[in-house]
Amino acid sequence: MASNVAPSGELLRFDNVALGYGDFTVLKEIDISVGRGQVVAMMGGSGSGKTTLLRAATGQIFAQKGAIHAFGQNLADTTLEQLQQLRQRMGVLFQQGALFTDLNVFENVAFPLREHLQLPEKEVTEKVLDKLNAVGLRAAAHLKISEISGGMARRVALARAIVLEPELILYDEPFAGLDPISLGITARLIRDLTDRLNCASILITHDVADSFAIADQVYIVGQGKLLANGTPRQMEQSTDPYIVQFLKGQPDGPIAFHYPETPAFKHWLDTQGRS
Numbered sequence: 001m002a003s004n005v006a007p008s009g010e011l012l013r014f015d016n017v018a019l020g021y022g023d024f025t026v027l028k029e030i031d032i033s034v035g036r037g038q039v040v041a042m043m044g045g046s047g048s049g050k051t052t053l054l055r056a057a058t059g060q061i062f063a064q065k066g067a068i069h070a071f072g073q074n075l076a077d078t079t080l081e082q083l084q085q086l087r088q089r090m091g092v093l094f095q096q097g098a099l100f101t102d103l104n105v106f107e108n109v110a111f112p113l114r115e116h117l118q119l120p121e122k123e124v125t126e127k128v129l130d131k132l133n134a135v136g137l138r139a140a141a142h143l144k145i146s147e148i149s150g151g152m153a154r155r156v157a158l159a160r161a162i163v164l165e166p167e168l169i170l171y172d173e174p175f176a177g178l179d180p181i182s183l184g185i186t187a188r189l190i191r192d193l194t195d196r197l198n199c200a201s202i203l204i205t206h207d208v209a210d211s212f213a214i215a216d217q218v219y220i221v222g223q224g225k226l227l228a229n230g231t232p233r234q235m236e237q238s239t240d241p242y243i244v245q246f247l248k249g250q251p252d253g254p255i256a257f258h259y260p261e262t263p264a265f266k267h268w269l270d271t272q273g274r275s
């Protein structure tokens, strides 16, 4: 029983976890702990398994080995109903946080409230305007999605992700494709929302400068495992060649450009008659 109870404030925990698809293991020996009030950056090269970590945190895939606890509950031991209840305590912001184009800004943000809660209309209005205010778009509530910019659409998607006041918010590359100013604003916003909602935020990101400016903890994955974790300052002081290459964006170093050849690839190549 004791192992089922999260230490105070711990919202997500990975213990010696291996993750993958079928018999393919993407990551192994992963230990992660995310506490209330923390902003955590998950970094790593392309294909290193960042999205896979996010899928595991939301129970879309399960650990091949080890245990994943969200809100103190082992995800592998939950019923589908329990898993859905846990997911309601999470907000997920995908890179393409698709908005409903036939609904205006207000109705997009109101959507999860109407789906999950039976609230009086006055309360819906209050909650939606409050979240739109938090992302600086209160006065855009009436606009159609076709009338707002791409950067604004991201912020509407963010307001929608937080409208149910999740305890854990997962962001898949929240900075991708943003200009430097919007990027800085979005980073600040993630920090402020985390503090204001007293939730935890996990960001998958490639952006070192802006995520380091707001993160409490950084995890770097690569070569099938967790390469490093610590505060941004500890990462900056690392002399590990992989970390140095990753943080400086250097083309030459231990990070391979080529996707590794797997048995499945070799088998496919054989069937092409080109081995």
Ligand SMILES: Nc1ncnc2c1ncn2[C@@H]1O[C@H](COP(=O)(O)OP(=O)(O)OP(=O)(O)O)[C@@H](O)[C@H]1O
Binding pocket: 021, 026, 044, 045, 046, 047, 048, 049, 050, 051, 052, 053
């Ligand atoms: N549904 C799937 N089935 C099989 N393999 C998958 C699946 N999704 C991802 N993979 C493989 O898992 C590995 C990690 O992919 P993942 O999407 O987690 O990487 P990532 O770090 O998020 O990459 P990027 O930064 O390029 O988005 C890759 O080798 C990928 O081919």
